[in-house]
Amino acid sequence: MTFNDIPGGVTAPQGFLAGSAYCGVKATNKDSADMALIVSQHKTVAAATFTTNKVKAAPVRVSRTHVASPDVRAIIANCGNANACTGVPGIENAKRMCQATATALGLKERQVLVCSTGRIGVQLPIEKMEATILTMESCLSREGSNAAARAIMTSDTFAKEVAVELTVGGKSVRVGGIAKGAGMIDPNMATMLAFITTDAVIDKTTLQKAVSVAVEQSFNRITIDGDMSTNDTVLALANGAAGNKPLKYGTKDFKAFQTALDHVMRELAWLIVQDGEGVSKFVEVRVDGAASLADARRAAEAIANSTLVKCAWFGEDPNWGRIMDALGYCGAKMREEQVDIFYDGVNAVKHGMQSKTPFEKLREVVKQKRFTICVDLHQGSGEYVVYTTDFTMEYVKLNMGDGIGG
Amino acid sequence: MTFNDIPGGVTAPQGFLAGSAYCGVKATNKDSADMALIVSQHKTVAAATFTTNKVKAAPVRVSRTHVASPDVRAIIANCGNANACTGVPGIENAKRMCQATATALGLKERQVLVCSTGRIGVQLPIEKMEATILTMESCLSREGSNAAARAIMTSDTFAKEVAVELTVGGKSVRVGGIAKGAGMIDPNMATMLAFITTDAVIDKTTLQKAVSVAVEQSFNRITIDGDMSTNDTVLALANGAAGNKPLKYGTKDFKAFQTALDHVMRELAWLIVQDGEGVSKFVEVRVDGAASLADARRAAEAIANSTLVKCAWFGEDPNWGRIMDALGYCGAKMREEQVDIFYDGVNAVKHGMQSKTPFEKLREVVKQKRFTICVDLHQGSGEYVVYTTDFTMEYVKLNMGDGIGG
Numbered sequence: 001m002t003f004n005d006i007p008g009g010v011t012a013p014q015g016f017l018a019g020s021a022y023c024g025v026k027a028t029n030k031d032s033a034d035m036a037l038i039v040s041q042h043k044t045v046a047a048a049t050f051t052t053n054k055v056k057a058a059p060v061r062v063s064r065t066h067v068a069s070p071d072v073r074a075i076i077a078n079c080g081n082a083n084a085c086t087g088v089p090g091i092e093n094a095k096r097m098c099q100a101t102a103t104a105l106g107l108k109e110r111q112v113l114v115c116s117t118g119r120i121g122v123q124l125p126i127e128k129m130e131a132t133i134l135t136m137e138s139c140l141s142r143e144g145s146n147a148a149a150r151a152i153m154t155s156d157t158f159a160k161e162v163a164v165e166l167t168v169g170g171k172s173v174r175v176g177g178i179a180k181g182a183g184m185i186d187p188n189m190a191t192m193l194a195f196i197t198t199d200a201v202i203d204k205t206t207l208q209k210a211v212s213v214a215v216e217q218s219f220n221r222i223t224i225d226g227d228m229s230t231n232d233t234v235l236a237l238a239n240g241a242a243g244n245k246p247l248k249y250g251t252k253d254f255k256a257f258q259t260a261l262d263h264v265m266r267e268l269a270w271l272i273v274q275d276g277e278g279v280s281k282f283v284e285v286r287v288d289g290a291a292s293l294a295d296a297r298r299a300a301e302a303i304a305n306s307t308l309v310k311c312a313w314f315g316e317d318p319n320w321g322r323i324m325d326a327l328g329y330c331g332a333k334m335r336e337e338q339v340d341i342f343y344d345g346v347n348a349v350k351h352g353m354q355s356k357t358p359f360e361k362l363r364e365v366v367k368q369k370r371f372t373i374c375v376d377l378h379q380g381s382g383e384y385v386v387y388t389t390d391f392t393m394e395y396v397k398l399n400m401g402d403g404i405g406g
Numbered sequence: 407m408t409f410n411d412i413p414g415g416v417t418a419p420q421g422f423l424a425g426s427a428y429c430g431v432k433a434t435n436k437d438s439a440d441m442a443l444i445v446s447q448h449k450t451v452a453a454a455t456f457t458t459n460k461v462k463a464a465p466v467r468v469s470r471t472h473v474a475s476p477d478v479r480a481i482i483a484n485c486g487n488a489n490a491c492t493g494v495p496g497i498e499n500a501k502r503m504c505q506a507t508a509t510a511l512g513l514k515e516r517q518v519l520v521c522s523t524g525r526i527g528v529q530l531p532i533e534k535m536e537a538t539i540l541t542m543e544s545c546l547s548r549e550g551s552n553a554a555a556r557a558i559m560t561s562d563t564f565a566k567e568v569a570v571e572l573t574v575g576g577k578s579v580r581v582g583g584i585a586k587g588a589g590m591i592d593p594n595m596a597t598m599l600a601f602i603t604t605d606a607v608i609d610k611t612t613l614q615k616a617v618s619v620a621v622e623q624s625f626n627r628i629t630i631d632g633d634m635s636t637n638d639t640v641l642a643l644a645n646g647a648a649g650n651k652p653l654k655y656g657t658k659d660f661k662a663f664q665t666a667l668d669h670v671m672r673e674l675a676w677l678i679v680q681d682g683e684g685v686s687k688f689v690e691v692r693v694d695g696a697a698s699l700a701d702a703r704r705a706a707e708a709i710a711n712s713t714l715v716k717c718a719w720f721g722e723d724p725n726w727g728r729i730m731d732a733l734g735y736c737g738a739k740m741r742e743e744q745v746d747i748f749y750d751g752v753n754a755v756k757h758g759m760q761s762k763t764p765f766e767k768l769r770e771v772v773k774q775k776r777f778t779i780c781v782d783l784h785q786g787s788g789e790y791v792v793y794t795t796d797f798t799m800e801y802v803k804l805n806m807g808d809g810i811g812g
């Protein structure tokens with residue numbers, strides 16, 4: 001390992017401050033903050049990935065523009081209201097959140113990125129939010145990561161923070177992150193926000209490449225219920241405070257940085273899955289031997305999104321028949337009689353038929369909190385892995401809803 | 407209406423007999439039959455549609471060959487075991503079911519179609535089944551439809567039978583059907599069996615055309631959980647006992663017959679949806695104004711298969727935000743600000759935003775047992791409709807499983 005895990009989340013890297021405030025967008029409980037602010041004390045470069053959903057929340061549209069700015073300094077975020085499906089007034093309100101933040105910190109509107117999560121279709125209580133934002137400079141601290149992580153939680157049951165430290169040419173470089181998830185988590189980014197900070201010296205283009213690779217290996221590999229949200233956003237700020245020699249794409253130092261960034265995002269992604277709504281199992285689904293990468297992905301996602309497969313896991317029933325069924329309809333090239341399936345390495349299906357493994361051995365695997373399903377299609381060298389969960393009665397209960405919006 | 411509903415299911419048309427027997431493939435309860443037999447007393451033409459799942463059960467492979475025979479006389483079916491993922495012995499056993507039926511009735515093996523439904527991955531108890539089949543001629547009667555319908559039930563809670571009568575050139579023509587469904591129901595045919603009989607005089611090619619059209623409008627429009635099964639089959643036999651002038655494709659008489667056939671299949675499909683596992687709502691999802699038929703279908707199916715949308719319906723929460731979200735990720739051409747959504751004709755979303763309709767009005771709609779969601783994308787003239795259900799805790803409970811197989 002070229003890096004070490006450290007505490008501190010987004011404020012672990014030098015020159016970053018964070019904090020939170022209660023505004024009343026979400027809860028009526030004043031102990032529960034609903035606005036988060038992250039600030040860099042130094043000039044930064046920014047990178048991002050956004051939801052691929054064609055219905056994009058107003059903050060996504062605004063941040064997509066602002067992230068092109070040469071010196072982004074702040075991220076303002078709220079929970080309780082997604083500011084999605086809110087039309088022109090929604091865009092206006094997202095900009096007003098940026099403007100209030102800029103005013104509070106002496107920045108320009110374009111130096112602020114904005115995120116929202118919560119209900120769809122309701123306008124933000126913007127006057128109240130502006131008033132809160134204008135007071136938020138006082139909440140900022142070098143220990144504020146956890147407060148910020150808690151302020152973006154919706155149905156999450158715990159705050160998600162990760163940070164690592166690595167050495168680049170004798171200099172200590174740190175990468176930190178916070179995230180929120182739970183519900184509507186799917187590849188291609190779903191009601192999920194992640195904010196990444198680093199004090200590495202890196203140029204904007206290189207940072208964007210690194211972020212895109214890390215997102216593909218982490219947030220795009222997790223799925224709970226197959227839905228994709230209108231607000232998903234990963235934002236990354238690099239402020240250069242570590243003073244390392246600039247990271248150049250493809251060098252050994254860059255690769256070490258990429259590995260560290262991958263780790264931070266993957267850990268955050270796994271925390272999101274483990275905190276999925278009503279989840280009782282964490283399942284890694286690997287597909288090997290597919291005719292192509294795309295086929296491997298189709299197969300892995302079909303298994304991971306099959307409600308029947310997921311219900312069986314909840315019931316601790318190995319039920320490989322439902323996996324065969326999903327493989328048959330996923331569209332990937334396959335021949336039934338060539339399929340092998342393994343549960344934590346134990347062979348369940350051989351040549352498309354039940355193996356000699358006693359049923360109880362398979363049941364032991366799915367009784368665990370965490371296990372791996374591995375499918376070999378024997379069609380080629382395409383491989384893909386996704387991380388998913390079971391599907392529980394608790395999930396249905398939590399998602400019965402209580403009003404308009406998601 | 408050019409036809410009347412009548413009782414009698416598959417034995418309503420002249421010259422058809424049906425019946426059932428207990429073999430022990432499924433339950434240990436001797437009151438519960440698990441084998442069904444349908445026989446035509448006259449020469450027939452046969453048509454069929456089968457699952458598009460690449461993993462095809464052995465009986466699907468065998469029936470696909472036998473349906474080409476010039477004079478199919480019988481359908482033998484069992485529940486309790488799907489005879490899927492059973493390799494070469496599975497094919498052999500499906501053929502042995504046909505052979506035993508042929509022996510019992512004095513037919514050739516190729517004159518018998520075979521279906522199985524139940525667990526995946528376990529070999530049939532074929533000796534026991536052969537012994538039962540050899541006694542089944544005695545169970546056949548002109549009133550046997552209901553017994554046959556009950557014998558193919560798996561998690562179904564009621565038997566599904568429909569029949570209609572129409573007049574073709576002064577002759578009474580009848581069309582009847584039985585079906586089983588529940589669980590894994592999705593467009594493109596899912597753990598679903600339907601057997602259609604008619605005494606119409608019609609040639610094989612014309613019957614196949616009519617069946618394909620009717621399946622597309624009925625069984626391919628229903629979805630409960632998005633999974634597609636390995637065993638889905640629709641079989642149709644026409645024995646000409648009505649003595650009508652042969653139905654020619656495109657004529658007025660043919661169209662009347664098609665309408666009647668469509669009705670029988672659609673009613674059976676709706677019964678399947680209404681009997682879906684743990685279902686509490688029956689929802690029609692219509693998409694209008696899509697850029698193409700394919701786009702309309704994508705959008706309708708994305709809504710109908712979204713677990714979040716379905717959980718909200720269960721909770722009687724209108725939650726149009728989750729529908730917007732599904733529209734955004736389904737891949738159909740759309741612009742958020744052009745989307746209108748209606749709940750039983752009540753406008754919920756106008757130009758992609760919340761309409762002026764009071765929330766309580768929308769809630770009243772989703773409180774009903776049955777309602778329609780209509781989306782207008784305003785992109786073109788593509789239209790599609792699917793029939794679906796909510797998603798309940800009961801569904802998860804029923805699908806937790808209790809062993810290998812589906």
